[in-house]
Amino acid sequence: MLAEFRAPRRRNRVHEEYEAPLPVTQSPEERSDFRAELINQHVLVRNPDHIQRIYNQGYFGKGILSRARPDHSISDQWEQHKGLCLPVVSQSRYEERLKWAGAALSAQGLDDEAVSQILTKLSQPVEAEDVRREGPQPEGGVCPHTKRLRSEVEPKAKRFCRLESQDLNLSSDQDPDSDPDPGSNSGSDSDPDPEPVVPGPGFVLVDCDGDVRSTDSESRSGSGLQVRELRHNPVSVSEYLQLSVEEAFFLVYSLGCLSVHLHQEPLSIIQLWRTFQSQCPHFISSYAAYHHFRSKGWVPKGGGGAKYGVDFMLYRKGPPFYHASYSVVVERVDDAFRDTALRPFSWRSLAALNRITANVSKELMLCYIIYPSDLSEVELESPDCLSRLKVQEVMVSRWVSSRERAEQDDI
Amino acid sequence: MAERNSTDSAESRYSEILSPSELFAARSRCHKIPVRGQKDFFPNDSGEQRQRLEQSLSEHWSLTSEERVERLGNLVKATWIPSDQVVELQSPAGKFWQTMGFSAHGKQYLLPEEALYLMECGNLQVFYKDLPLSIQDGYERFLSSNTVSLLQYQVFGHLKRLGYVVHRFDPSSQPSTYARQLNLPQSRDKVGRQPKRKRSVSPTPMPTSSRTEKQDSTTEMMEVDKDEKDGKPPESHLMTSPETLEVQCSATSTADEDGGRTWWSGDVLECKESNHSTTSTSSSRWDFSSIPFPDLGSRESLSDSLTSPDPSLLPGGLAVGVCEVATWRQKINLRKVAMSSKEQGREDDRRRRRGDVNKDREVQQCRNWTEYQELMARRQSRCDGRPAHLWNREVTPLHDPRQPLPTRELLEKINVIKSTNLLEGVSRLKESDEWGIRFSVYQPDSVAEFKKSHPGKPYSHMCVCSFDGPVPDLRAIKLLASQTGDVPVVFAVVDYGDVSFYTFKDFQLPVDVYP
Numbered sequence: 001m002l003a004e005f006r007a008p009r010r011r012n013r014v015h016e017e018y019e020a021p022l023p024v025t026q027s028p029e030e031r032s033d034f035r036a037e038l039i040n041q042h043v044l045v046r047n048p049d050h051i052q053r054i055y056n057q058g059y060f061g062k063g064i065l066s067r068a069r070p071d072h073s074i075s076d077q078w079e080q081h082k083g084l085c086l087p088v089v090s091q092s093r094y095e096e097r098l099k100w101a102g103a104a105l106s107a108q109g110l111d112d113e114a115v116s117q118i119l120t121k122l123s124q125p126v127e128a129e130d131v132r133r134e135g136p137q138p139e140g141g142v143c144p145h146t147k148r149l150r151s152e153v154e155p156k157a158k159r160f161c162r163l164e165s166q167d168l169n170l171s172s173d174q175d176p177d178s179d180p181d182p183g184s185n186s187g188s189d190s191d192p193d194p195e196p197v198v199p200g201p202g203f204v205l206v207d208c209d210g211d212v213r214s215t216d217s218e219s220r221s222g223s224g225l226q227v228r229e230l231r232h233n234p235v236s237v238s239e240y241l242q243l244s245v246e247e248a249f250f251l252v253y254s255l256g257c258l259s260v261h262l263h264q265e266p267l268s269i270i271q272l273w274r275t276f277q278s279q280c281p282h283f284i285s286s287y288a289a290y291h292h293f294r295s296k297g298w299v300p301k302g303g304g305g306a307k308y309g310v311d312f313m314l315y316r317k318g319p320p321f322y323h324a325s326y327s328v329v330v331e332r333v334d335d336a337f338r339d340t341a342l343r344p345f346s347w348r349s350l351a352a353l354n355r356i357t358a359n360v361s362k363e364l365m366l367c368y369i370i371y372p373s374d375l376s377e378v379e380l381e382s383p384d385c386l387s388r389l390k391v392q393e394v395m396v397s398r399w400v401s402s403r404e405r406a407e408q409d410d411i
Numbered sequence: 412m413a414e415r416n417s418t419d420s421a422e423s424r425y426s427e428i429l430s431p432s433e434l435f436a437a438r439s440r441c442h443k444i445p446v447r448g449q450k451d452f453f454p455n456d457s458g459e460q461r462q463r464l465e466q467s468l469s470e471h472w473s474l475t476s477e478e479r480v481e482r483l484g485n486l487v488k489a490t491w492i493p494s495d496q497v498v499e500l501q502s503p504a505g506k507f508w509q510t511m512g513f514s515a516h517g518k519q520y521l522l523p524e525e526a527l528y529l530m531e532c533g534n535l536q537v538f539y540k541d542l543p544l545s546i547q548d549g550y551e552r553f554l555s556s557n558t559v560s561l562l563q564y565q566v567f568g569h570l571k572r573l574g575y576v577v578h579r580f581d582p583s584s585q586p587s588t589y590a591r592q593l594n595l596p597q598s599r600d601k602v603g604r605q606p607k608r609k610r611s612v613s614p615t616p617m618p619t620s621s622r623t624e625k626q627d628s629t630t631e632m633m634e635v636d637k638d639e640k641d642g643k644p645p646e647s648h649l650m651t652s653p654e655t656l657e658v659q660c661s662a663t664s665t666a667d668e669d670g671g672r673t674w675w676s677g678d679v680l681e682c683k684e685s686n687h688s689t690t691s692t693s694s695s696r697w698d699f700s701s702i703p704f705p706d707l708g709s710r711e712s713l714s715d716s717l718t719s720p721d722p723s724l725l726p727g728g729l730a731v732g733v734c735e736v737a738t739w740r741q742k743i744n745l746r747k748v749a750m751s752s753k754e755q756g757r758e759d760d761r762r763r764r765r766g767d768v769n770k771d772r773e774v775q776q777c778r779n780w781t782e783y784q785e786l787m788a789r790r791q792s793r794c795d796g797r798p799a800h801l802w803n804r805e806v807t808p809l810h811d812p813r814q815p816l817p818t819r820e821l822l823e824k825i826n827v828i829k830s831t832n833l834l835e836g837v838s839r840l841k842e843s844d845e846w847g848i849r850f851s852v853y854q855p856d857s858v859a860e861f862k863k864s865h866p867g868k869p870y871s872h873m874c875v876c877s878f879d880g881p882v883p884d885l886r887a888i889k890l891l892a893s894q895t896g897d898v899p900v901v902f903a904v905v906d907y908g909d910v911s912f913y914t915f916k917d918f919q920l921p922v923d924v925y926p
Contacts, residue, residue, distance in 0.1 A: 001892075001899045003916035021925060022821065024812040032812040033798070252801070254825040256808030259798050266800040269808065288828055295826035297818070297923035317925055326920075336840070337886035345882040347904050351911065365918065368885045370831065382806055387827040393920055394833075394888060399871075399901055399912040401573050 003395040006363070008316040008325040016320040020057040021297065024255050032257035036248060038267070041279050043248040043260060045241040054241060054258075059299050059318040060251065061243040068319065072239040079205060081228055086205045088228065094206045098123060101234040119234075126203065126230045204233045244302045245276045245283060246290035253383055254291065273383050282342055284380060284389075285332045285369045286311060292367075292391045293328075300328070308360065309353055326365045327357045335373035354398055368392040429480065437480040481533045489521065491539040496558050498526040498537055505534060510576045510861050522579065523553035524567050531568070563849050563875045566903040569910045570873075574855035580848045580872060582894065699778075707736060708743055819924045833917040837893040846887040848872040848894055852901075871901045878906035888915045 024032045034050040036043050045051050045061065051070055054060050063070025075087035089097075098119055105115045205228040243251070251258035252272060259266045267275065276283045286302075293300040293314060300312040301319065304327065313324040332340050357364040370390040379385045429437065447467075451460060488501040500519040504512060511525045521529070527549045529535035537544045544552070554564050559579075570577050702724065705717055717734040725731065750758060768774055777783040801808055809825045810816070816824065851869035853861065872895050876883075883891075883902065891900045902913045 001895075001897050001916060003918040005918075005921060018925070021818050024810065024815065024821070026815045026817065252808065253806075254809045255812060256801060256810050257812045259801065266798065268800050268804040269806040270804065273806075291825070292828045292830070293920070295822050295828070296920050297822055297925070298920065314920075316923055331885070333885045337836070337884065337889055339884040347876075347878045347880070347882055347906075350882055350913070351904075354913070366915075370885075384806065390829050390831045392831050392833065392885065393918040394885070395914075395916045395918045397914050397916070399914055401570060401575075401910075401912060 003397075006325070008322040009361070010322055011320070014321055018317060018321065021317075022255060023053050023057040023060070023251070024257050032255075034251070034258045036243060036258055036260045038260050038262045038275070043243040043245065045243065046238065048238075051239075051241040054243075054251070059301070059315070060247045061241040062303070063239050064242050065237070065239045070239045070241050072237070074204065074233070074237075079228070081205055081230060084203075084230075086203055086230070088205045088207055090207050094204070094231065094234075097234045104235070122232050122234055124231075126232060202233045202236065204231060205229070206231050245280055246287045246300075246302060249273070249276060249287055249383075250291060250294055254294070270382055274381060277380075282330075282332070284385070285342065286330050288369045288386055288389050288391065289328065289330045289367045291386065308362075309356060310364075313362075314365075324362055327353075327362050328365045328367050329353070331366055331368050333368050333370050335371065337368075337370065350396070351398075354396055358398070364396040366394045366396060368394065428483065434480065437478075440477070479533055485534060487529075487535050489526065489535060489537050491526075491537050491544065491552065493539075493552070496523060496555075497521065498523065498535075498553075501538075507534060510863070513863070522558070524559045524564050527553045527564065528568055528571055559849075560875075562877055562905045565905050565908060566873060566875050566910055567850065569903075570850075570852060575870070576853040576855070576861055576866075577873075578851045578853075578866065578869075580851050582848075705736075707739060819922075822922065822924065830919060832919070833889050833892040837889050840886060840890055840893075843887065843890060846874060846876075846883055846891060848891060848900065849875050851898075869898050871899050873901055873903050875903045875905065878904050878911075883915065892917065 020026075023034070032053075034045060034054055035047060036045045036050075044064075045054060051061075051063075055063075055069060062068055063072060065072035073087065075089050077088045078085055079088050080086075101122065102115050102119050105118060106112070110118075207228055248258065248260060249272060252260060253269055260272055261267065262275075276287075280286070289312065290300050290302075293312070299315040299318050301315060301324075302312055304310050304313045308327050310327040311330045312328040314326040314328060315324050316322045329343065332342050334340060354364055368391070370392060372388055375385060375388055379388070451463075454460070485505055487503070487505055489498045490501060491498050498521040500512070500521065504519055507525075507529060508519070511529075512519055512521045514520070521535075526535060526537055527546075530537060530544075530546060530549050537549065539548075539552075550561075553559075554561050559567065567577050702721075717736055719731050719733055722730060773786055774783065777786055797811070797813065802811075809827070810821060850873040851866070852871050852873055853866060854870045872891075874891060888900075899914055899916065902915070904911045904913060
């Protein structure tokens with residue numbers, strides 16, 4: 001008897017627009033060639049344009065500095081200042097960033113005098129005309145009202161930062177990673193006159209009177225105005241998009257639109273498959289489940305383990321639009337349908353998981369990946385073995401005997 | 412109820428029959444259920460709290476110590492027959508007969524679990540060897556591995572108390588898999604269909620082996636033809652006609668190979684050879700480096716006549732003389748385009764940049780037009796930016812983003828992992844004792860019209876297991892699904908008297924394409 005399909009529940013307020021189901025285009029002119037790097041067993045996409053497309057069209061990945069969508073910004077408050085729209089940071093935070101820049105420079109071996117010289121030069125106020133002359137940069141060209149701006153903030157001590165002196169925004173304000181795409185985004189997005197120009201991420205407005213929302217009557221903010229100074233951004237932090245191994249392999253293998261590079265060398269599909277297999281012991285099963293759900297048009301998001309205790313959450317269209325409909329646990333079985341127990345269930349754990357799932361109004365689904373008996377080790381070394389696997393979906397639900405009596409529902 | 416003073420001694424033994432005052436007291440008992448208010452979470456040593464606690468405790472005690480009062484006339488007497496493991500009714504059955512019990516040999520019987528349940532309800536008194544059995548006796552005698560285990564009885568009792576009709580599962584009442592197969596709609600019945608016709612083997616270059624292989628493939632095709640004809644005559648007719656044509660053509664070609672005309676068939680063989688094996692050395696009889704092909708269209712001045720070709724290259728006994736090409740060249744427009752000096756300069760630039768295609772070493776390595784086209788395709792893809800590390804290896808991506816597809820087709824294209832359903836592959840599984848359907852459960856509202864002889868389709872099939880036991884794996888779920896037909900299977904999990912019910916249902920996630 002088949003379980004009945006319940007329609008997914010829409011979210012009450014939807015802030016986003018739906019772009020496309022997958023990051024491959026319907027028109028042949030646009031190119032879908034994304035680049036990712038495999039760093040310390042993590043797949044990261046660094047190019048901001050790629051990040052936007054990969055996330056917006058299919059909701060792949062997660063920003064490393066954000067909850068889901070990579071929308072880290074240097075400040076939550078943006079203001080207009082002489083026709084420019086800039087993020088506002090407090091004086092204390094600005095000085096903190098100057099200190100970071102100094103530490104970075106010292107780490108590069110410059111002596112203290114040189115460091116302090118550079119820092120003083122860096123902290124000079126900047127004229128608005130200079131900023132405007134730079135022109136709107138590609139990353140800053142997005143309309144500020146949608147709050148999707150990301151500033152360029154470089155991680156100072158994180159393992160993926162590349163500290164070169166030009167990154168400190170002394171000379172250029174462009175992200176060295178991205179290929180400058182002149183005029184494609186910025187020209188269309190920023191209107192010359194009515195819209196304020198959003199310059200590149202190398203500039204901030206520093207609130208010189210202390211805290212941004214200071215209501216201290218002693219400060220000069222008594223009149224309600226606060227003095228803002230336009231300065232260079234001393235340290236820039238880039239936010240990257242982190243893809244899980246299943247998402248990355250799906251983009252590479254099924255859609256052919258991503259290339260994963262390891263130490264600047266692009267990896268072939270087989271190399272990627274084997275790398276991921278060695279990283280995650282159950283990669284094949286979880287990838288098979290991921291691939292199955294994607295080929296049905298649903299959006300599986302991993303990482304639900306800590307929140308819901310399951311492998312995937314299935315969304316229709318994407319997380320911003322609908323609540324997740326299913327929580328999926330992936331199980332592996334052999335030809336005789338016996339468990340090889342990726343996650344051995346007891347009634348206690350199954351009851352607990354079912355309870356959690358019911359409390360968040362989702363349905364628990366067990367996804368069994370059936371391996372045929374004659375699948376050899378050699379075949380498992382290549383993704384061609386996927387066509388030999390089969391998927392069985394089973395819904396787990398609890399039947400309440402007493403309530404059924406009252407409501408006369410079907411089981 | 413009249414009091415019987417004479418049976419005082421009997422009363423003292425049983426002390427079950429109530430005096431009128433006791434009966435009146437029982438009838439007018441308060442039926443209120445104690446109300447539970449908000450909990451107090453911390454003990455504070457207040458008198459009020461203590462008083463509340465004592466009051467609720469005493470209410471609970473009085474409730475649980477209540478004795479149920481029933482009519483003596485409703486008490487049915489029965490005897491336990493251990494040899495048959497059934498209980499035979501001695502007095503007429505009451506209302507419970509509508510849903511419980513069975514008749515045999517003109518007498519009314521009850522199954523042990525039903526008897527025990529009725530005993531607990533106070534409707535039945537079972538005698539064994541003329542002594543009434545207590546509830547404990549009932550549990551000990553009636554529940555065994557031959558009848559119903561304790562766990563199963565707990566589930567039985569739980570459901571009966573909620574009002575469901577519970578019968579022991581009867582596997583013979585279910586249609587067998589074969590019978591179910593016959594009733595299946597056409598689309599799911601894939602057992603009888605033949606696999607799609609396999610492509611016949613194409614002929615190899617070797618003449619002798621090709622003939623035998625051709626014969627094999629024709630016999631293969633004949634067999635498949637026969638099967639197809641058994642199934643769907645019109646379709647097979649259409650399909651066989653091109654096949655037979657193919658057979659005839661290849662038959663004639665084999666005949667030709669055996670006959671004369673060696674030079675033409677030799678070419679055919681060699682072409683096939685070169686197509687099959689790209690790495691084979693060119694063992695063709697023609698040495699194209701020594702056979703000049705004149706470029707009549709080149710602007711460079713040629714002699715006005717072509718020398719006669721080598722007679723060995725010509726078929727038969729042909730002899731060809733010198734060819735005058737002047738007339739032909741007149742027919743070609745060899746006039747130079749008049750360009751201004753700037754245009755000329757640009758043209759020269761372009762030509763210099765493009766380079767002479769003939770000077771390209773890779774082009775020189777191409778032996779024929781096909782290879783040249785392959786070379787151009789390779790170059791094109793490199794310029795196109797198709798990543799070589801993805802596309803030029805053993806495993807290529809499933810989809811090329813340069814060939815856009817609408818979403819639905821794209822999803823179908825990448826759908827390489829097949830879904831399956833619970834009933835697939837069940838036939839090769841062996842039955843297991845561990846998991847089996849024990850009870851058929853019918854909905855409580857149907858009690859009024861319930862007929863024991865024709866109960867109809869059950870509401871669910873119950874499978875009983877212990878909370879400390881294992882969870883059913885896919886194998887068990889499939890086995891049970893095959894036994895149950897289209898009635899849902901519910902697992903009753905017993906945890907020391909507490910019963911929870913879980914279902915594992917087959918599901919097919921629908922394809923979702925937006926918009």
